[in-house]
Amino acid sequence: MVKVSYKQTEVQPKKRLGQNFLLDANIVEKIADAANLHDGDAVVEIGPGFGALTRAISKRLSSFTAVELDKGLAAFIRAEFPTVSLIEQDFLTVSLMQLAQKNKLKVLGNIPYAITSPILFKLIDERDAVSSAVLMMQEEVAKRLSAAPRTKEYGILAVQLQAVAKVEYLFRVSKHVFKPKPDVDSAVVRLTLHSGDLGFDVAKFRTVVRTAFQMRRKTLENNLKARFYIDHSVFNFKRRAEELSIAEFIRLSSFLAPKSELSV
Structure with a gap:
């Protein structure tokens, strides 16, 4: 001991x-x-x-x-x-x-x-x-x-x-x-x-990030589609989470709309 x-x-x-x-x-x-x-x-x-x-x-x-x-x-x-x-x-x-x-x-x-x-x-x-x-x-x-x-x-x-x-x-x-x-x-x-207003919803950002990395080998679309509406005209959802920069994750979380407000 x-x-x-x-x-x-x-x-x-x-x-x-x-x-x-x-x-x-x-x-x-x-x-x-x-x-x-x-x-x-x-x-x-x-x-x-x-x-x-x-x-x-x-x-x-x-x-x-x-x-x-x-x-x-x-x-x-x-x-x-x-x-x-x-x-x-x-x-x-x-x-x-x-x-x-x-x-x-x-x-x-x-x-x-x-x-x-x-x-x-x-x-x-x-x-x-x-x-x-x-x-x-x-x-x-x-x-x-x-x-x-x-x-x-x-x-x-x-x-x-x-x-x-x-x-x-x-x-x-x-x-x-x-x-x-x-x-x-x-x-x-x-x-x-970083302090003050970060310019994005931190709670929603966390949810998007966790969901995007749920299955590393899957695309963003496959990981996110159960919880968020996917609009291919504003983002390339065929990419994987590990390819995105921090700025891209922030942009992604800003326009993703949850299918249920209770899910975020």
């Missing part, structure tokens, strides 16, 4: 919380540097754990917020970093808008693999409260987020995220610099969120 100890605090990593603690100080500094932090920034760290990234952020900021669900680790962070405002809560239930009272948030974290997608969609949904995010995640997911059209990685996540943010794949992180060691490598991604 793997246990991780630091400064008289010992925890047994909880698989359900996706706890893998980063050990490489150089990687931690690179993550903090990538966030381009300045004193006065409103910063939120997701899952500080034993405070590796927390310490790097503290070198750059006098105060910031960290969100930690694990009670033992929350107690450690409170004792070790008294200037950090700690929220002992599931990040997915935290109101980012409430935290962004004066400035938009910069979000950082080594996020659990199991809830990567929910965290990303939370950032999308609350993008008016967030300026940027520097996140470490499973390398495969990082590649999917930053993928280009006509590649095998390009899919729902890439389209939905790139429509609302600039996505940058920054660098790979070996699985050997974590304890316990995960099964796969990680990577760090930087998101710069």
Whole structure:
């Protein structure tokens, strides 16, 4: 049974919380540097754990917020970093808008693999409260987020995220610099969120994208025709979803009419 100890605090990593603690100080500094932090920034760290990234952020900021669900680790962070405002809560239930009272948030974290997608969609949904995010995640997911059209990685996540943010794949992180060691490598991604009116219906856009990619090898027409009216005079529905750029998906979602308003 793997246990991780630091400064008289010992925890047994909880698989359900996706706890893998980063050990490489150089990687931690690179993550903090990538966030381009300045004193006065409103910063939120997701899952500080034993405070590796927390310490790097503290070198750059006098105060910031960290969100930690694990009670033992929350107690450690409170004792070790008294200037950090700690929220002992599931990040997915935290109101980012409430935290962004004066400035938009910069979000950082080594996020659990199991809830990567929910965290990303939370950032999308609350993008008016967030300026940027520097996140470490499973390398495969990082590649999917930053993928280009006509590649095998390009899919729902890439389209939905790139429509609302600039996505940058920054660098790979070996699985050997974590304890316990995960099964796969990680990577760090930087998101710069677009704010304000995006010029399209985000909820409808999501539905169109999910439906268009339902069966990757099928054409847009075959995937969409059950839920939307198809008008060949305005778009080439013989193409596949993986061929469309973000701009084309936005245009497609803007004129597609659902067969039932309840289906969107």
